[in-house]
Amino acid sequence: MQRLPDLAVGASARCPRCDRELWRRRDRSLERTLALSLAAAILYVVANSVPMLSLDAVGHRASTTVIGGAQQLWHDGREAVAALVLFTAVVAPGLQIVLMLVIGLGARRARPRRWVAMLLRHHPTTTLWSMIEVMIIGVLVALIKIADYATVVPGTALFALGALVFLLAGLQASFDRREVWQRVEWVAGAAPPDELHAAVEVAP
Amino acid sequence: MSDASAAALGLQGCEACGLLSRPPAAADEGRCPRCDEELTFRKPASVERAWAFVIAAAICYVPANLLPVMTTTTATGSDSDTILQGVVLLWSPTGWPLSIIVLVASIMIPSAKILALVYLLISVQRGSAHNHHERMRLYRIVAIIGRWSMIDVFVDTFTVSLVQLQPLMSVSPAPGLFFFAAVVVLTMLAVESFDPRLIWDCPAFGEVRHA
Numbered sequence: 001m002q003r004l005p006d007l008a009v010g011a012s013a014r015c016p017r018c019d020r021e022l023w024r025r026r027d028r029s030l031e032r033t034l035a036l037s038l039a040a041a042i043l044y045v046v047a048n049s050v051p052m053l054s055l056d057a058v059g060h061r062a063s064t065t066v067i068g069g070a071q072q073l074w075h076d077g078r079e080a081v082a083a084l085v086l087f088t089a090v091v092a093p094g095l096q097i098v099l100m101l102v103i104g105l106g107a108r109r110a111r112p113r114r115w116v117a118m119l120l121r122h123h124p125t126t127t128l129w130s131m132i133e134v135m136i137i138g139v140l141v142a143l144i145k146i147a148d149y150a151t152v153v154p155g156t157a158l159f160a161l162g163a164l165v166f167l168l169a170g171l172q173a174s175f176d177r178r179e180v181w182q183r184v185e186w187v188a189g190a191a192p193p194d195e196l197h198a199a200v201e202v203a204p
Numbered sequence: 205m206s207d208a209s210a211a212a213l214g215l216q217g218c219e220a221c222g223l224l225s226r227p228p229a230a231a232d233e234g235r236c237p238r239c240d241e242e243l244t245f246r247k248p249a250s251v252e253r254a255w256a257f258v259i260a261a262a263i264c265y266v267p268a269n270l271l272p273v274m275t276t277t278t279a280t281g282s283d284s285d286t287i288l289q290g291v292v293l294l295w296s297p298t299g300w301p302l303s304i305i306v307l308v309a310s311i312m313i314p315s316a317k318i319l320a321l322v323y324l325l326i327s328v329q330r331g332s333a334h335n336h337h338e339r340m341r342l343y344r345i346v347a348i349i350g351r352w353s354m355i356d357v358f359v360d361t362f363t364v365s366l367v368q369l370q371p372l373m374s375v376s377p378a379p380g381l382f383f384f385a386a387v388v389v390l391t392m393l394a395v396e397s398f399d400p401r402l403i404w405d406c407p408a409f410g411e412v413r414h415a
Contacts, residue, residue: 017404018336018337018340018400018404019337020344052362053362053366055366055367057369057372058369058372060369060372062366062368062369064362064365064366068365069361069362069364069365070361071365072361072364072365072368073361073364073365073377076364076376076377077377078377078381078382080382080385081357081361081377081381081382081385084357084385084389085357085358085361088354089358117221117238117239117240118239118240120220120221120239121220121221121239121240121241124220128392128396131351131354134351134352134354134355134358135354135358137305137309137352137355137358138354138355138356138357138358138359138361138362139358139359139362141294141302141305141306141355141359142358142359142360142362142363142366143362144299144302145293145294145359145363146363146366146367149373150367150369152366178222181221181222181223181238181239184221184238184239186237186238187235187236187237187238187239187240
């Protein structure tokens with residue numbers, strides 16, 4: 001257990017026992033978080049509405065989207081795997097972006113409401129299961145495999161997803177959850193002991 | 205600053221928001237007064253739950269590697285490939301870097317993950333007082349790289365959805381894919397149920413265990 005010192009912007013505090021970063025003060029965290037999550041939301045819509053890969057072979061032309069990939073697995077009787085692909089590549093990233101956007105808006109108040117705390121509590125789970133960066137590598141491997149016997153053309157969605165990977169990494173780096181936690185409204189009846197609660201915190 | 209852990213001082217750290225609080229006198233463990241998360245000194249039944257997920261993953265690991273994950277049907281017949289056969293097929297003078305990526309992500313990471321978790325669980329159960337820093341680093345590496353095993357699931361998904369050129373050639377998923385995906389999910393759940401603070405709860409630090 002340790003007391004966190006007050007940090008300058010850009011500085012970080014680490015656990016003396018296991019060396020994990022406990023807190024890093026970020027510059028203009030909230031504005032950056034809002035800007036990045038808005039951009040991510042737009043790219044997410046593009047990435048899921050246009051084709052990701054097309055294939056040309058012997059007069060056939062076929063194209064697929066991320067959701068189309070999960071659909072084909074479902075049709076072939078692999079419902080569980082289809083659901084996992086849909087969850088990790090579409091649902092979890094979508095929730096991750098929307099929650100971040102809503103948390104960013106809610107945290108603009110001096111004392112954010114209870115629902116901000118509720119969303120903030122569940123946000124790490126969506127990040128854990130959001131696997132767009134893994135999917136991109138998977139798509140590239142598939143693309144090169146198929147390229148041996150057909151012409152594969154990367155679609156707009158693939159580029160949108162590539163950019164989304166960087167935006168999501170930027171979001172992770174810019175959002176200061178500890179700063180929002182320190183201002184958020186507590187559970188009804190439990191008043192924040194102002195000078196005390198900053199002193200007694202551990203890293204989640 | 206104190207060398208003692210919060211649990212040894214009777215304080216609970218919230219896993220969601222980080223607030224440290226003293227549980228109400230009546231109850232052993234309560235809810236976080238700031239974010240309403242359930243509070244525990246250590247994750248409940250952490251070792252037992254992690255063991256259950258690891259054993260389930262180890263069982264699924266066998267069919268995941270022995271059964272084919274994809275079936276390719278052409279005018280002349282059909283052909284099924286396991287994960288290892290997929291790696292071999294990718295191996296070519298130009299394609300070998302990809303082959304290595306798939307080999308590492310699909311074969312080495314899942315097996316290393318299962319072995320690492322077994323080692324962490326046994327060392328915690330035996331109250332090991334050695335290699336705390338190394339074990340902590342191992343836990344973090346396992347937590348970070350685990351998701352990359354999903355690469356093969358995505359490769360197969362998009363190969364299947366794109367190569368539908370009936371009657372010339374089509375690819376369909378085979379039973380191994382389900383077991384492979386199960387290994388990835390089960391090992392991720394095992395990592396989530398394991399409480400890394402248990403690594404530091406050992407007699408050498410003079411601490412009480414709250415299992």
